Amino acid sequence: MSEKLKISIKNLNVFYAEKQALFDINLNIMEREVTSLIGPSGCGKSTLLKCLNRMNDLIDICTMDGQVMIDGANINTPDQDPVLLRSKVGMVFQKPNPFPKSIYDNVAYGPRLHGMAQSKDELDSMVIKSLTRAGLYDEVKNRLFEAGTGLSGGQQQRLCIARALAVNPEIILMDEPCSALDPIATAKIEELIEELKRKYTIVIVTHSMQQAARVSDRTAYMHMGELIESGFTKNIFSNPQHQKTQDYITGRIG
């Protein structure tokens, strides 16, 4: 673990119209680590995650104040170009959502969008590299030009990860990436997360405490829009400091 600060969230408040969804969040996320956000439904985990790449901008009624520093620069300002930000902070969603295009075009979409490849060969190698990193290449190398929607659920999710990797992000956000998958596909994604953290900073929202315990280095527990406790995963699970955390991980709430 590198102990280098990647993301620093300071006094973040988020509102959906009148309703406050996040209260005064302060959280540090380290480079090349997996940080998991856990907590009961509706506690604001996903909202917090979406603050990190400004996906909340898409919701008209959503407003946020406070600071989100990535590499020391505040992204929560009107000057920040969200398009640029999102090429640096990739996202994988809850339900696999491949584009209704071929596997190749799915992965090539980002590089094409940002004009990253100068030639067809360069694009090809980018696609192959991303698919290989996502652990999917061997399974699909013979049908790169078939529909991405024809893959199995787990393969689709890995395709979505490959798609996110193709734009060379530094941070990958995962919003419950395994909640729609069976245990075998889940295991594959978890292995992949282990692999990916060597190169990327990963923030994962999960409902499964076992998953948080398995894959993450640090864990943050949230409750009703507040950050209750955060720290090394092994400490949170073995020796929670807060009563609410204790209740949640022992299954009394949530």
Added chain:
Amino acid sequence: MNNLNKRNKAEKRFKLYGISAVIIAITFLFVLLFNIFSSGASAFKASYIGVKIEIPSAMNIDEINSRKEFKRQVLKMFPEVETRSDKRALLSLFSKGAIYEFEDLLEQSDSNGLDGYYWFLAHGDLDMYIKGTVERRGNEAGRINSKRMTFVDALREQNLIQLQANKYLLSSADSREPEMAGIRGAIVGSLYAILIAFIVSFPLGVLSALYMEKLASRNKFSDIIETNINNLAAVPSIVFGLLGLAIFLNFFSLPRSAPLVGGLTLAVMTLPTIVIASRSAIKSVPPSIEEASIGLGASKIQTLMNFTLPLAMPGIMTGTIIGIARALGETAPLLMIGMVAFVVDVPGTPLDPSTALPVQIFLWADSPERAFVERTSAAIMVLLLFLVLLNLAAIYIRNKLERKW
């Protein structure tokens, strides 16, 4: 147990109601179609009279007075006819179009002379008698009086009156003579009008739907616009005709009776349909796809162009074609902007005066001349054919675009 029996019976009863409703609806449809087809089919044939034409090759066609020559050739077949009124009765069995056909024949002959039987269009009165539309009473049938009937009988005895394919119905425009009246002018006028309606209303409709659905912020103002567009779809079409009259004719001084103005008016009428269909198609595009695109760093417009619009396109096209099909069958707004005129020429450009298919049907249905009855039904058949083709196109486009994804 008793209760279950009751429920099962109720279910059966309900099924029966449903089936009978469907059967009644289908019966109405078939009665309508049968009615139209049985009265319209005969319009695709017309009566022709065979005349023995003998013109020596030495004759210079330019010097022939075709009208006189045609009369001479016809009268030659009945040498016993002497009185003027008898001659007139014989010649009145031919349509005015027969002279033009004779002229064409002369031109085609290339001074090589003619010898043999040629067929010329019969008058509408005779056509109706041949087709059995008017019945024979004694020596008369409708406007065929006994004097004309003697010639008819004589010609039929020699098998010189025949039903042949109607060359005029699909190749000429309207005419005072029913046997020479066709719907080509109306078809071309209708096609120009719906083409212009499509060109104008499709981009406008899709753009406004995209803007309202994806770009506009929700507030009171956008709510009012939305309600108004939904209400606009229910406005009677004749009101759009008044709008077209006031704006396109009076304000912009565009030519009266032109398919251009008809198309613009129909575009305004079709617009709400397209907007509503496009909005629901855009709404049904899964937001997860758009999120994925935004999440990769695409801008809102790039996401709209790359995913939202292509994925919504089958729905948008279906709605548009249904709107255009409605416009094709629309009469009332066209009456207001003067496309109801009697036009004998096929329009060459959208600026020429013209009529439209449904208006032509209206005009012919209104005509006291009985020979127009079968032509009305024939025109309806052609209109229905176009509507079926448009609907097939909608189905084809929907399947084709969906398969691509």
